[in-house]
Amino acid sequence: MTKAIVLISGGLDSILAAKVLMGQGIDLIGVTYVTEFLSTDLERYRKHIDTVTAAIGLNNRIIDISAEYLALLNAPLHGFGANINPCIDCKIYMLKRAKDLMKEEKAAFIVTGEVLGERPMSQRRDALNIIERESGLKGYLLRPLSAKLLPETVPELEKIVDRERLYDIRGRSRKPQMALAEQLGIKQYSQPGGGCLLTDPGFTARLEDLIGHGPLTLDDARLLKCGRHFRLDGSTKFVLGRDQDDNERLLGIARDNDIILAPDGFPGPIGILRGEATAANLTLAARVLVGHTKKRADNSVGVRYSRRHDRDRACLRVSALTRDKIDAARVGAR
Numbered sequence: 001m002t003k004a005i006v007l008i009s010g011g012l013d014s015i016l017a018a019k020v021l022m023g024q025g026i027d028l029i030g031v032t033y034v035t036e037f038l039s040t041d042l043e044r045y046r047k048h049i050d051t052v053t054a055a056i057g058l059n060n061r062i063i064d065i066s067a068e069y070l071a072l073l074n075a076p077l078h079g080f081g082a083n084i085n086p087c088i089d090c091k092i093y094m095l096k097r098a099k100d101l102m103k104e105e106k107a108a109f110i111v112t113g114e115v116l117g118e119r120p121m122s123q124r125r126d127a128l129n130i131i132e133r134e135s136g137l138k139g140y141l142l143r144p145l146s147a148k149l150l151p152e153t154v155p156e157l158e159k160i161v162d163r164e165r166l167y168d169i170r171g172r173s174r175k176p177q178m179a180l181a182e183q184l185g186i187k188q189y190s191q192p193g194g195g196c197l198l199t200d201p202g203f204t205a206r207l208e209d210l211i212g213h214g215p216l217t218l219d220d221a222r223l224l225k226c227g228r229h230f231r232l233d234g235s236t237k238f239v240l241g242r243d244q245d246d247n248e249r250l251l252g253i254a255r256d257n258d259i260i261l262a263p264d265g266f267p268g269p270i271g272i273l274r275g276e277a278t279a280a281n282l283t284l285a286a287r288v289l290v291g292h293t294k295k296r297a298d299n300s301v302g303v304r305y306s307r308r309h310d311r312d313r314a315c316l317r318v319s320a321l322t323r324d325k326i327d328a329a330r331v332g333a334r
């Protein structure tokens with residue numbers, strides 16, 4: 001039986017592509033590449049992927065490529081989409097990883113759920129060609145949903161795959177995919193919300209601010225996913241929890257040398273100061289924090305602060321920063 005690798009995103013298109021090829025007797029191995037830039041919680045996403053792949057009987061693995069992926073954001077060869085989404089380079093990178101897996105597994109080709117014209121940046125005809133060529137997969141990248149609109153691939157030419165039983169879906173309408181799902185008996189395919197944060201304008205603003213102030217690290221990228229963000233100076237940020245969940249996530253993400261700020265004996269958010277813990281920055285952060293509590297009208301409010309593992313916590317007394325100054329320090333509203 002011929003083996004192939006299929007890239008699974010968890011959306012309907014990749015599940016359909018897999019199901020179509022399985023229906024032609026191809027032995028598929030699924031792979032899902034994940035990064036820190038997923039808009040949903042990774043555990044929730046894993047469960048979704050496991051459910052949709054199990055439903056079609058696909059053996060699938062999930063691989064976290066966050067660390068290597070960061071380099072793509074520095075200077076993607078094919079540029080960004082409407083936000084900070086380097087879609088073409090992203091696809092090329094994932095396909096190169098899949099190509100390595102193809103060799104490892106002695107598979108014959110790679111399958112994706114890409115649909116011609118479905119997305120503005122990465123699924124135009126020229127973009128599909130670039131992705132195929134630059135991933136080193138010319139002739140070995142089969143897109144079953146649009147295959148009849150694209151040049152024949154090696155598995156089609158060699159009659160391993162019957163081109164007649166592939167599809168000619170194009171464009172942004174989801175109707176043909178829905179109809180095909182119905183026909184193939186696929187019911188579980190809804191995405192668990194969101195998708196890619198690199199297409200989100202608020203996240204993009206926070207990420208651009210980070211990239212503009214030094215090298216991007218995984219730790220800092222992770223911090224972008226929670227809290228309200230404020231720029232205190234060129235090397236210092238303050239992140240404030242929006243709710244109890246956020247507060248807990250921030251405490252979980254905090255590094256040993258971050259300063260954690262919290263209201264002194266009254267309800268309010270937790271904040272993390274990352275960077276230069278100067279007196280001016282600590283005061284500014286404390287004033288931002290007070291500005292997000294019910295004591296914002298008081299003249300002198302206590303805010304405790306310490307490093308993560310310090311037993312002793314110092315206390316500052318400050319008043320809230322005015323709303324316009326808070327807004328001016330804010331990066332990427334959420």
Ligand code: SF4
Binds near residue numbers: 091197199
């Ligand atoms: S939307 Fe995000 S994950 Fe999808 S191709 Fe673009 S950059 Fe990659």
